[in-house]
Amino acid sequence: MNKKIKKILFILIPVVIICIVIIAAYTFRKPATSVGNSKADLSITAIELFTNFENDEENANQIYLGKIIEVTGIVTEVIINQDKTTSIKLDSDNMFGAIICNFNTEEIKNIEEHESITIKGSCSGFLMDVILEKCTIVEV
């Protein structure tokens, strides 16, 4: 085997291995269960966020959908869902709806009603409430 081929192989093999690892990692990666350390795209109060959705849902969808939002508000309810996950409801200053923050994995402890809290989550839209998924607590 001449030296040139050896040299090429020496470079090529690690490159191929790295490529395979990257492709495998990309293919089998799981979607994160929480937005974790991702930087928030924007921060807003719970009341403002709700009002924006209620006034013009289409416009709000364009701004917020799929974005990581840091939302600050007052806790009105801590809900343990049927599938054992936790949701925290934030006051929207509106009797019909609230901001509902869904947590996937984290255990939520020591969160009390009427407490002010900042939560980061990915916005999935508006039904009667504005829903944030994959939430994580930023500050209590």
Added chain:
Amino acid sequence: MKKITILVLLLSSTIFCFSQNLFFTKTGHAYFMSHTDAIDIDGNNNQVTSFFNKENGEVVFQLLIKSFKFTLATAEEHFNETYMESDKFPKAKFKGNVMNMNEIDFNTDGSYKAKVKGRLTIHGATNEIEQEGIVTIKDGEISASSKFKVNIADYKIKVPKMVKERVAQTVDIEVDFNYELYK
């Protein structure tokens, strides 16, 4: 504003007695299953909002596509981005009526077959559908469920050729709601 409009529309026919006849839930359940020989893809959504009017049989439900949780976690991203385009079409909705309200006795415990007709919107496309469901009355509480099939081509959901064998053309859907009185 929009919500108030929707509520007014919902209540318009029963405005005088709505506190007795309008039922709702925010924690309804929806399930879908895409079964193929290659792979089963399924997901659950536990935040389906639904209203049911006992007076005139009107029934609506809506859910957020992004609220589906998957058995196979890797399916979530493809489902939202490739197939459902949930940033563009965040919701699925149904609005219709129970056609055989006279066959359902809300004062007697039991399970009743309900014939439901209405408009189903998924992925921004709307179709008239007619399906059967079951309304169950127990101790004055109303619950309802339905199993039906959706042909994804009817809702303009496109599947790339490469993965055609992995996504079912007909997807099984199940919904169930435990209603409470809307106050």
